[in-house]
Amino acid sequence: MAADGTLAVPTAAGAGSGRANTLQRFARRRSTIAFLMTLPLLVVVVGLVGYPAAYGIYLSTLNRRMTGFMEGDWLPTGLGNFEILFDSDTFWMVVWQSCIFAITAVLLKALIGFWLAHMLHHIPTKGQRKWRGMLLVPWVIPPALSTLGWWWMFDPSYSSINWILNIFAVPAVPWLGEPWWARASVIIVNVWYGAPFFMIMYLAALKSVPEQLYEAAAIDGATSWQRLRYVTLPMMANIISITVLFSLIVTFANYDIVRVLTNGGPRDLTHVFASYAFQVGILSSNIPRGAAVSLFMFPILAVCAFFVLRGVTRRNKEQM
Amino acid sequence: MSNNGITRRNVLRNGAGVVAAGALSAPMVHAQGTGGTLKCGFWDHWVPAGNGIMRELCAEWGRANRVEVNVEFITSVGNQNLLTINAQAQSRSGHDVLSFPTWEPAAKHELLEPMDDVMGRLAQKYGAVTPAAEYLGKVGGKWAAVPAVSGTQLKPACTRFDLMKEHAGLDMQAMWPNKAERGPGADGWTWEAFAAAAEKCKAAGVPFGLPMGQFTDAVDWVGALMNSYGAHMMDARGNATIRNNAKLRQAVEMLVRISRALPDDVWAWDDASNNRALISGRSALIFNPPSAWAVAKRDQPQVAEKCWYAPAPAGPEGRMVGYLPYFWGVWSFSRMKPAAKGLIEFLSERPQAERQTNTSSGYDIPPFLSMSDFKIWETEGPPTGFAYNYPVKPHQNQTTSVAFAPAPAEFAVQAYNNGLNTKLIARIVQGGETVDQAMGWVERELTTIRRGG
Incomplete structure (x- = not known):
C-alpha cells in the first residue's frame, strides 16, 4: 500500500487525540518515511547540482562586468551571450568538435567494452577476477594523472611512442601538433580511460542473461552470431542504452584530458565545451560568456537523454 | 547593602559597563600584537x-x-x-x-x-x-x-653563446657584455638578423626553441615582435585595426619567416617545452627568464655555463621585451x-x-x-654575469611589452588568452591559409570579443 500513500503500520485503536492521531499517521506513512530518508541526498543534489546549475543559468544572462543583463541584437535581453556565440566561428567549431569527440569516443568505448566483456565472460571463473582487476586499472587511476602519463608518451619533442616507432623505421607522428592526430590522441586517451566502465557494465549484464535461453537457441540450431543477435543483444539492450547515455554525458563534459594533452590546440581544433568554457570564462575573465558556453551542452544532452530513456521505457513495457 | 551605598542595581550597571568595554576592545587583542x-x-x-x-x-x-x-x-x-x-x-x-x-x-x-x-x-x-x-x-x-x-618575469633572449657564434656568426657576449654598454654589433641585433640566425641554426640542427601554441611564452614573444613593429591588432579605444594595416602585415610576414625556421612541433609546445629544448642542448636560443638556466645548472652544467642573456631583437619601432x-x-x-x-x-x-x-x-x-x-645580475653564474642583460637597463634601449597592448585590458585579456596572435601565424604556416584569410579570421574574433563589453 506504499504507492498510494496509505498507512504502512496500522494505528493502535484509540491512540491519543484526533490531532496527535493525524500527525502520527502522517509520520508513519511510507511516503513520509521515504521522503525523510532521501532528504539528505536531496539536500546534496539541490546544493551541489541544482543551485550551481541555476546560478550558471543566471550568470549566462549577465554582461561581462556582471553589472546587468546582457542585451542582444535579435535575441531578448539576457540572451546576448548566446547570440554572440551563435555568431562566432570558433564556437561552432567547438560544437562540432565536441560532437565528434563524444560520439566517436563513446562508440569506441562501447565496442571495446563489449568485446572485452565477452572475452572475460568466457574465461574460466578462477582466472576471471585477475583479468577483471587488471582491465579496470585505467578507470581507477585519476584521469588527470593518467593523462599526464599519456602526455609524456605523446610529448612533441620526446615522445616515447615515437622513439619506439623510430626503432622500426616508422616516421615520428606529430601526436599533439597536427590537428587530426591531436584529435585522435584525445579520443584514444578517453577510450583508454572509459572502456573499462563499459566492460564492467556489460559483463554484469552478460552474467544476468539466463543460460536456458542459450540452451534453447542451441537446440534450435542457432549460430553464434544468431545467439548474439537474437539473445544477447536484446537482453542487454537496456544496459547498453543506459551506459551509452551515462558515458555520453560524462564524455561531453570532459575537461581534464583536453586541458592536459592539448589545451585546445593546435588552433582551437581540439577544444570541447568544457575546455573552451574554462578558457573563455576563467582565463579570459568573461565568466558570463563561459557559463553560456557550458550551458550549451544541456539541450544536446537533454535530447539524447529523452530518446534513450524513451527507448528503455518502451522495451520495459514490451517485456511486461 | 543599601546602607554602604552598594546597591544591586549599581553592581549590575557597573558590571555591564565592564563587560561592554571588554567586548569592544576584544577584537584588537591578538596573539602576537594589537594590529589584528x-x-x-x-x-x-x-x-x-x-x-x-x-x-x-x-x-x-x-x-x-x-x-x-x-x-x-x-x-x-x-x-x-x-x-x-x-x-x-x-x-x-x-x-x-x-x-x-x-x-x-x-x-x-x-x-x-x-x-x-x-x-x-x-x-x-x-x-x-x-x-x-x-x-x-x-x-x-x-x-x-x-x-x-x-x-x-621578463622574457629576453637566453642564448647559447657558443652555438650562436659557431652557426650564426653572432658573438652574443661581445654584443651584450656584462657591463652597462653596447658592444660591437649590438645595433644590428634586429628581427631581420634574428630570422637569419634562426635559419642558420635550424640548418645546423640546433633550431631556436620558440613555442607557437597558446601558452604565455608563445603569446609573449610573438606579441613583443608585433609591438616592436608597431603592429597592433586593436587600438586603445577597442577598435580592431586589422584592415590595411601595413605594419601588422610586415610583422606577420616576419613571424611566418621565423616560424618556418623553428622545430616542426612548436605548434604543440607548452611553457616547459622551450625550457627543455635549451636544457637538453638541442636549441641555440629561447625567450625565457633564468628558470631554464637554473635547471640546466643543476642537471646539465655544461649547458648552463654556455648561456648568455641578450635583450630582445629590435624592430622598426623599437626593442620590446615580453613582460609577465x-x-x-x-x-x-x-x-x-x-x-x-x-x-x-x-x-x-x-x-x-x-x-x-x-x-x-x-x-x-x-x-x-x-x-x-x-648586484645579483652581475654576480650570478656560471658564466658570471650571464644574466646582466636579463632586466631592462638603460643602455639596452629596450621597453617592456605586453601582447595586444594598447587595447583596453578587458579585450586584450581575451585576445591574449585565446592566443590570437600565434593562431594567426599558425593558420598561415600550418593551416595553409593566405595572410588575408587569416587576418580576416582574426578581425572576426576581435569583433566577437568586443561585443558585450
Whole structure:
C-alpha cells in the first residue's frame, strides 16, 4: 500500500487525540518515511547540482562586468551571450568538435567494452577476477594523472611512442601538433580511460542473461552470431542504452584530458565545451560568456537523454 | 547593602559597563600584537626559496607592526590562482593581500582597493614604473594593484653563446657584455638578423626553441615582435585595426619567416617545452627568464655555463621585451586595508625587493626601472654575469611589452588568452591559409570579443 500513500503500520485503536492521531499517521506513512530518508541526498543534489546549475543559468544572462543583463541584437535581453556565440566561428567549431569527440569516443568505448566483456565472460571463473582487476586499472587511476602519463608518451619533442616507432623505421607522428592526430590522441586517451566502465557494465549484464535461453537457441540450431543477435543483444539492450547515455554525458563534459594533452590546440581544433568554457570564462575573465558556453551542452544532452530513456521505457513495457 | 551605598542595581550597571568595554576592545587583542590578523595569498614561486623569503619578510613586518601575518602560497599550476581569485571575488571574502597575475587587476579592478597612495609614495622614492606594468595595473587613471616583485618575469633572449657564434656568426657576449654598454654589433641585433640566425641554426640542427601554441611564452614573444613593429591588432579605444594595416602585415610576414625556421612541433609546445629544448642542448636560443638556466645548472652544467642573456631583437619601432608581471592587490571588502597596504609598501621597497630577487637567483623583476642595478645580475653564474642583460637597463634601449597592448585590458585579456596572435601565424604556416584569410579570421574574433563589453 506504499504507492498510494496509505498507512504502512496500522494505528493502535484509540491512540491519543484526533490531532496527535493525524500527525502520527502522517509520520508513519511510507511516503513520509521515504521522503525523510532521501532528504539528505536531496539536500546534496539541490546544493551541489541544482543551485550551481541555476546560478550558471543566471550568470549566462549577465554582461561581462556582471553589472546587468546582457542585451542582444535579435535575441531578448539576457540572451546576448548566446547570440554572440551563435555568431562566432570558433564556437561552432567547438560544437562540432565536441560532437565528434563524444560520439566517436563513446562508440569506441562501447565496442571495446563489449568485446572485452565477452572475452572475460568466457574465461574460466578462477582466472576471471585477475583479468577483471587488471582491465579496470585505467578507470581507477585519476584521469588527470593518467593523462599526464599519456602526455609524456605523446610529448612533441620526446615522445616515447615515437622513439619506439623510430626503432622500426616508422616516421615520428606529430601526436599533439597536427590537428587530426591531436584529435585522435584525445579520443584514444578517453577510450583508454572509459572502456573499462563499459566492460564492467556489460559483463554484469552478460552474467544476468539466463543460460536456458542459450540452451534453447542451441537446440534450435542457432549460430553464434544468431545467439548474439537474437539473445544477447536484446537482453542487454537496456544496459547498453543506459551506459551509452551515462558515458555520453560524462564524455561531453570532459575537461581534464583536453586541458592536459592539448589545451585546445593546435588552433582551437581540439577544444570541447568544457575546455573552451574554462578558457573563455576563467582565463579570459568573461565568466558570463563561459557559463553560456557550458550551458550549451544541456539541450544536446537533454535530447539524447529523452530518446534513450524513451527507448528503455518502451522495451520495459514490451517485456511486461 | 543599601546602607554602604552598594546597591544591586549599581553592581549590575557597573558590571555591564565592564563587560561592554571588554567586548569592544576584544577584537584588537591578538596573539602576537594589537594590529589584528592579516591573511596573505602569494603566488607559489617556481623557485622553492622564493616562498621562504616572502614568509620571512612578512614575519619581519608583522613583528615591527604588531600584526599577525598568515601567509599562504597559491600555485598557478592548473590555474589554481585564477580559480581562487574568481571564487573570492564571487563570495566577497578571502585573503586581505592577494597576488594577481597579469590581467587580473584590470579584470577585478571594481572589487579592488585603489593603491594610488602606496604607488605615489613608492614612485616618489624610486621613480618611474616600467610602462607595461602601468598599462596592466592602472585602470581609469587609478592603480588597481601594486606591481609585485615576487613572480614577475621578463622574457629576453637566453642564448647559447657558443652555438650562436659557431652557426650564426653572432658573438652574443661581445654584443651584450656584462657591463652597462653596447658592444660591437649590438645595433644590428634586429628581427631581420634574428630570422637569419634562426635559419642558420635550424640548418645546423640546433633550431631556436620558440613555442607557437597558446601558452604565455608563445603569446609573449610573438606579441613583443608585433609591438616592436608597431603592429597592433586593436587600438586603445577597442577598435580592431586589422584592415590595411601595413605594419601588422610586415610583422606577420616576419613571424611566418621565423616560424618556418623553428622545430616542426612548436605548434604543440607548452611553457616547459622551450625550457627543455635549451636544457637538453638541442636549441641555440629561447625567450625565457633564468628558470631554464637554473635547471640546466643543476642537471646539465655544461649547458648552463654556455648561456648568455641578450635583450630582445629590435624592430622598426623599437626593442620590446615580453613582460609577465604579478601584482599585489587588496580586496575592497578586506577589513585590514591599512595593514595590507603597509605590508605591500614594505615588500616593494628596495631592500626587500633586492632580497626577493637575490633569493630567486635573479628571476624576480622589480617594477621600478631604478632597481635594475641589483648586484645579483652581475654576480650570478656560471658564466658570471650571464644574466646582466636579463632586466631592462638603460643602455639596452629596450621597453617592456605586453601582447595586444594598447587595447583596453578587458579585450586584450581575451585576445591574449585565446592566443590570437600565434593562431594567426599558425593558420598561415600550418593551416595553409593566405595572410588575408587569416587576418580576416582574426578581425572576426576581435569583433566577437568586443561585443558585450
